[in-house]
Amino acid sequence: MSELEKDLVFAGVDAHKDTHTLCLLDHMGRAIGTFRFAADAKGYDALAGKIGGPATCVGVGVEGTGSYGAGLTRRLLELGYCVHEVMVPGRARRKPGRPKSDPADAEVSARQVLARVNLSKPKDQSGWTEELRQLMIARDRLVQATSAMINAAKSLIVTAPEDLRSSLEGLSRKNLRTALSTLDPAAGGIILALGSLGRAWELQDREADAIEERMKRVLEANAPALLAVYGCGTVSAAALAVAGGGNPERLESEAEFASLCGVAPLLASSGKTERHRLNRGGDRRANRALYQIAVTRMSYDQRTKDYVAKRKRDGKSKKETIRCLKRYIAREVFRALRRPLEVKGPSWKNLRPARQALGITLVEVGKALNVGFQRVSYAETGRLMNAKFLEEYDAWLKSQLRIVG
Structure with a gap:
């Protein structure tokens, strides 16, 4: 065995919110030691310094590369280390008699790197996909809060005075929101309660729609092929x-x-x-x-x-x-x-100018294609990324152009 092979180390990290615990194994699988570092920029560099250079580190197993270990994973990858995501067994699958502690979990991670088992490449959580993830979390919370607002409003309507209840019952979701948000904010009692819920509902709907529009722009710029999948909104x-x-x-x-x-x-x-x-x-x-x-x-x-x-x-x-x-x-x-940028078929951006140049209305297109005019409008504005329908619409426009020509 060469001197270089004798210097090789295997590293495992148990990541937590405030601290990261590192375990190092030598080329024979013997524990060199365990060390604890702060979960911040200085701690990441100190942890990397304790491992040594990337040339002598076979791999670093990190538990939770998408949560508490995300910052450390990004820093180690920047420094050139080979980082693996490891899965430490949960309590139900842990062997009887095995201790549960941060150093013990870090050692399990290191031994998985040594044995090359239960390893996966960490997901890249930077760039546009990370922005999408953050936007999705915000939108989901807004949608959940909106559902809570709707349920609370409907429960209040059930016990409202007869004249108020009869004016609000049976309304569609959109009309109910409008009716509630326009109730007099200076009134008291149930009118004030319903009006407050309606205005909060309207605000959260606008915020959720704005976030979804931003998500759409990110996808159009980076993965239009996903939007082109039939039925994928x-x-x-x-x-x-x-x-x-x-x-x-x-x-x-x-x-x-x-x-x-x-x-x-x-x-x-x-x-x-x-x-x-x-x-x-x-x-x-x-x-x-x-x-x-x-x-x-x-x-x-x-x-x-x-x-x-x-x-x-x-x-x-x-x-x-x-x-x-x-x-x-x-x-x-x-x-x-x-192949996120590879979209087959026509682009939705060219449909409306082509239709307007021919002097054709949305209703006429809808009748010709046997669909509602709103579906045609959605296709022209990019809200309906249906490759099959876009191709059908584009072919029909070209046929009309040949007739006019």
Whole structure:
């Protein structure tokens, strides 16, 4: 064994909010020692100095690279270290008699690097995907708060005086919000309560819409291919982009991405029985996005409707069919993540100028394509990123241009 190999070390880090615990192992797997550092910029540099140079460090296993260990992971990658995300067993899976402490968890991380087991490449949480993640958190909280406002308002309306209750019951969501927000703020009692809820509801709706519009602009600039996936709206595209991270190339295959999203069935065979069971793991937000795309396609895409009918004839239930659809959609999304700027077909930005140049109204287009004029408007403004419909609309406009010419 060369002198260089004898100098090699394996590192493991147990990350927490205020401190990070480092464990170092030598080339034989013997513990060199454990050390604790502050979870700040100085602590990151001190921890890297204790490991030594990147040339003598085989790898650093960090628990929680997407949470408490995110800052340390970014700094170690900047310094040139090979960083792995490790999974330390939870309490239920911990071996009997094994101690639970920060140094013990750091040592487990280091030994996983030494054994090359349960390692994965950390997700890049910088750039536009990190901005999307932050925007999604803010939007989700606003939507949840809005739901709470609506429930509180409706519960108050049930017990309101008859004249007020009869004027508010049966209104649509939008009309109810408008009616509540315009109630006299100088009044007292239930009118003041409902008016306050209505104005807060309206404010939160505007904030949520503004955040969603910003998310859409980020996606249009960095991953238009995701928006072009049939049935994939802004929120679903953002969830899938965040799941892929800023470095989707770390996922070696579409099967790996499907497993990440929890749509890859797991083997559950025994003896002569060969079967698969439902995967309840993975990124549940991305899983929900795939579900939403599948449900949308089942309602509006004829090819999907035909597939559902075929599966039904084969004896598959609706839930089983949706699971199959989610697996197929994950394959399509994976291709979009690997080639985020590659969009096939016409751009929505060219549709409105072409229509206006021909002097055709939205209603005329809707009648010609057998859709509502609002759907045409959504396509022209980028709110409907449906590649199939965009191609159909663009082909119809070109046919009209040939007729005029």
